[in-house]
Amino acid sequence: AQSVAQPEDQVNVAEGNPLTVKCTYSVSGNPYLFWYVQYPNRGLQFLLKYITGDNLVKGSYGFEAEFNKSQTSFHLKKPSALVSDSALYFCACALDSNYQLIWGAGTKLIIKP
C-alpha cells in the first residue's frame, strides 16, 4: 500500500536552534512531495513542493526540504526556529499519474522561547 509516514507525533525545539520534521514515503512511480502547515483552528497552508530537479527545495517562511530518493525521505528543515513556527505540519505525496494526495498523520512542532 502506498503511504506517507511522519514518525514523530511531536517535535520540541528551542528558539534559535535548527529544526527538522521527518517524512518518509512508500509509493510506486515518481513521487511529488509536499509540505503543508496548519496553525490552530485554521486550514492548511502550502509551504513547499518537490516535483523534479534540485533535491533541495526552498519554500515559505524560511523553510526548506531535501528530497532523498535512496532513503525515500523528504524532511522539512529550518536553520533557526521561531516561536511562531509552532504549528502542525503535514507531509503529502502525489503520484505522477494521479493528482490526489496521500497524507502523513502530521507532526506537532513546538518551539520554546
Next chain:
Amino acid sequence: DVKVTQSSRYLVKRTGEKVFLECVQDMDHENMFWYRQDPGLGLRLIYFSYDVKMKEKGDIPEGYSVSREKKERFSLILESASTNQTSMYLCASSFHGTVRSYTFGSGTRLTVV
C-alpha cells in the same frame, strides 16, 4: 487574494439531523475535495470532484454524500448525523491535470450531540 470559503467555522447539530457543509472557491479550480481531520489520523479523504456534477468516493465516504452543481461550489451532506461524525471538516481545491498545490478553507468544526 484567492480563497476557499467554508460557510461555517463551528456547527453543533443533533444526532439524526441532516447537515450541509458548504464550500466555495473563487479560483476557477476544477478539482475540489472534502476531508475530515481527526487527531492522530491526519487527513482522510471523504469525497472529491474533478468537474461539475462529477463525484468520486474517497477513503471514508460512508455516511456522507456530496453535490457539485456549479464549478465553484462543493457541498458535503451528512444524511443523518451521528456522534462519530464529530470532527474538523476541511475543503480544498486545485487545478486539474498537473500536480499543483491545494488551497484549503479554514475548516468547519462540527460537533454532533
